Amino acid sequence: MSAGKFPDRARIDALEKVQGLTRYPGDMPASRMLHAMIVPSRIAKGRLTGLDTAAALRVAGVVRVLTPEDFPSPPPVSEAGPPPPPPSLEQRIAFRGQPVALVVAESLEAAIEGAELVRPSFEVEPFAVEIDSKDSERDAAENVIFGDAQAAFARAAITIEAKYTSPTQHHNPIELLVTAAIWEDGRLTLYESTQSSAATKVATARALGLDPAMVDVKSAYIGGGFGQKGGSSQRQTVLVARAAMLLGRPVKIVVPRGQIFHQATYRPRSRHHIRLGADAGGKMIAAAYDAEQEQSRLGSFPAADYHEAPARMYGIENYHGTAADIRLDRQPPGWMRAPHPQAACFAFESAVDELAYELGHDPVALRLANDRRVDPLTGHPFSSRFLNECLEEGARRFGWSQRNARPGSMTASDGSLIGWGVACGAYPSRMVPAVATLRIGADGSTLYKASGHEMGQGIRTAIATVLLEALSIDPDRLEIVIGDTSAAPQHMTAGSWGTAGAVPAATKAAARMREAMTELLAGRRIQGNLHRQLAAVRRPSLQIEVTELGPGQGPEALASLRRGGFAVAGPEYPTFTTMSYIAHFVEVQVETRIRRVRVPRVVSIADCGRVISPRTAASQVRGGVVWAISAALREATEIDPRYGGYLNNDLADYVVAVNADIGSIDVGFIDQPDPLANSTGLKGLGEVAMAGASPAVANAIFHATGKRIRELPIRIEHLL
Numbered sequence: 001m002s003a004g005k006f007p008d009r010a011r012i013d014a015l016e017k018v019q020g021l022t023r024y025p026g027d028m029p030a031s032r033m034l035h036a037m038i039v040p041s042r043i044a045k046g047r048l049t050g051l052d053t054a055a056a057l058r059v060a061g062v063v064r065v066l067t068p069e070d071f072p073s074p075p076p077v078s079e080a081g082p083p084p085p086p087p088s089l090e091q092r093i094a095f096r097g098q099p100v101a102l103v104v105a106e107s108l109e110a111a112i113e114g115a116e117l118v119r120p121s122f123e124v125e126p127f128a129v130e131i132d133s134k135d136s137e138r139d140a141a142e143n144v145i146f147g148d149a150q151a152a153f154a155r156a157a158i159t160i161e162a163k164y165t166s167p168t169q170h171h172n173p174i175e176l177l178v179t180a181a182i183w184e185d186g187r188l189t190l191y192e193s194t195q196s197s198a199a200t201k202v203a204t205a206r207a208l209g210l211d212p213a214m215v216d217v218k219s220a221y222i223g224g225g226f227g228q229k230g231g232s233s234q235r236q237t238v239l240v241a242r243a244a245m246l247l248g249r250p251v252k253i254v255v256p257r258g259q260i261f262h263q264a265t266y267r268p269r270s271r272h273h274i275r276l277g278a279d280a281g282g283k284m285i286a287a288a289y290d291a292e293q294e295q296s297r298l299g300s301f302p303a304a305d306y307h308e309a310p311a312r313m314y315g316i317e318n319y320h321g322t323a324a325d326i327r328l329d330r331q332p333p334g335w336m337r338a339p340h341p342q343a344a345c346f347a348f349e350s351a352v353d354e355l356a357y358e359l360g361h362d363p364v365a366l367r368l369a370n371d372r373r374v375d376p377l378t379g380h381p382f383s384s385r386f387l388n389e390c391l392e393e394g395a396r397r398f399g400w401s402q403r404n405a406r407p408g409s410m411t412a413s414d415g416s417l418i419g420w421g422v423a424c425g426a427y428p429s430r431m432v433p434a435v436a437t438l439r440i441g442a443d444g445s446t447l448y449k450a451s452g453h454e455m456g457q458g459i460r461t462a463i464a465t466v467l468l469e470a471l472s473i474d475p476d477r478l479e480i481v482i483g484d485t486s487a488a489p490q491h492m493t494a495g496s497w498g499t500a501g502a503v504p505a506a507t508k509a510a511a512r513m514r515e516a517m518t519e520l521l522a523g524r525r526i527q528g529n530l531h532r533q534l535a536a537v538r539r540p541s542l543q544i545e546v547t548e549l550g551p552g553q554g555p556e557a558l559a560s561l562r563r564g565g566f567a568v569a570g571p572e573y574p575t576f577t578t579m580s581y582i583a584h585f586v587e588v589q590v591e592t593r594i595r596r597v598r599v600p601r602v603v604s605i606a607d608c609g610r611v612i613s614p615r616t617a618a619s620q621v622r623g624g625v626v627w628a629i630s631a632a633l634r635e636a637t638e639i640d641p642r643y644g645g646y647l648n649n650d651l652a653d654y655v656v657a658v659n660a661d662i663g664s665i666d667v668g669f670i671d672q673p674d675p676l677a678n679s680t681g682l683k684g685l686g687e688v689a690m691a692g693a694s695p696a697v698a699n700a701i702f703h704a705t706g707k708r709i710r711e712l713p714i715r716i717e718h719l720l
Helices: 014-018 108-117 149-154 197-208 235-247 257-263 303-307 341-359 363-368 387-398 459-470 498-521 530-536 555-562 614-633 693-705
Strands: 034-040 046-052 062-066 099-105 119-124 137-140 144-146 158-166 178-184 187-192 215-218 251-254 270-278 284-296 319-328 417-428 434-441 446-449 478-481 541-548 579-590 597-607 664-669
Touching: 034 108, 034 235, 034 257, 046 099, 062 108, 062 235, 099 108, 099 235, 149 270, 149 284, 149 319, 158 341, 178 235, 187 197, 187 235, 197 215, 197 235, 235 251, 270 341, 284 303, 284 341, 303 319, 303 341, 341 363, 341 417, 341 614, 341 693, 363 387, 363 417, 387 417, 387 579, 387 597, 387 664, 417 693, 434 498, 434 530, 434 555, 446 459, 459 478, 459 498, 459 614, 498 530, 498 541, 579 614, 579 693, 597 614, 597 693, 614 664, 614 693
Parallel strands: 034 251, 187 215, 284 319, 446 478, 597 664
Antiparallel strands: 034 099, 046 119, 062 099, 137 319, 144 319, 158 270, 178 187, 178 251, 270 284, 417 579, 434 446, 434 541, 579 597
């Protein structure tokens, strides 16, 4: 593995995007396209007893209204446990907003009008939609325990204890949920905004009783996903596919944002009770951490994963972690950027900051003094760990040594209170198997087909960077096909394993192509790039295929990938554990009268192994920091307990950070290849970029004001 640094290349798809030429799933043309609109449930729990569609069918342009009777019986429950409600129309209502009918029309306007005229009737049952609702059910998750925390607390010189809360939040990507379905000659083709085209293929086929070989899913570009588009099947997919099959015409739906709030996954509200103990010298010796989260009745978003990062962050040898689901009558929560560490690091890193003040220690020095090199959950070493280096470089760039430690002691020229805060984040680094095909043509073309999805994170640019560094080919005629089940087996792109799945395979493909060209030329020396060399020996094209596995994976992982299965390795590999790390330094300014908080500057230093695409990597970190500032100061989904719905289900009322809220974000990387993680030496980056930035904001606010806020988002009323 070469350890050289990669150049800062421009995004390979930048020009097309700014010219508006990039085609997203909703842009795919098809003749005689019909438009669909969902009719959502108006109750939170109960049963559909009737569906009056007469008025809807009288609307000019409405072609059909699909009801539960138009769908095959749901497949049997698997032995692995009960899944969420199948993604079709059902009589049983599990949450407000659940689809009860689908209106299909010649125009979008007719579909909307028809959907508004469908009159469902319900039998209503009592429901629980808030974490403190009396009809909620507590479901304990698996504990995470090592050492003896109780005994360690007994000998601790300093102990702090606090409770922290993170709110329900929704993703709100710019591109809405989109499905366009075409049923032609016995084949179903779905153009879907999904991070998991293969799982969508398999789930849709299963729900409709089709052979998966009859289904293709194409998701070339996604206008933002962040986990919301990563499940096996979105609620609208099977509905639209069934409509296309029944009507024999292409059908498209673009789900309105208000319906997305109620149908798609989201970040659940969570509560965190943390106790930390340290000796007189500042060594953290014990942690007790209890986490609980909102959960649907049948949802499986894992509560125990709140411990995955905090338990590995510092050299605490005695840890007692518990977790629980609070089961409610809402749609299932799910993965959202830095799914568990966003909330877990807010709580844990706030507690570490509180401990530092209680000890009278500098918050950076305390973290540096509590480094660790071995994973306490497995006993295996970390494959690489440069968290302390992130802290040291961040402190240097930020000017941390100039900080006055006393809260409220630093002011700006306009009298605003200045606060400086620090916090860290960690995220598991995983790998997935991959299959890639590379074909170079004598006509100047290069075609690369592989696993992966482009959500705007720059996976195409990372692939192109590797291929263009290793091969002499025409960069203007390089085509990269990903997200397409008809081109290559597709893995889900999530959890920061997208680049780890795509780039090692591209590295191997480039090496194999060089070998194949050497064999083809058989010692002949021909000037020019590979295209010219192929033309010189009268070879129209040369194609190779490679497969790549994660550490410890065998042939069964590739077989699972080819079947559309889930075959993720890590972070706990056979002989080591791989994590990515980041340190954030934040300055806030708090106005003295109205207590408005500004964030003029941030310094973030990441340890993500080898940096493949410097430009898109820096963009990932900036995006994560922007989102973390938004989560810390703006974002919360408000729930109406009377009806079970979301009150601020649009971008007018769901408040997010805008340009005026964001100042300078200085991004840096350790850029040290991880020799064990994979053949390219990279680790995950997208998720860890956000982890820890929200508590850095909260810690800076405490330093500015002396007020410790333990609930997100931090609003003006908290500081008055």
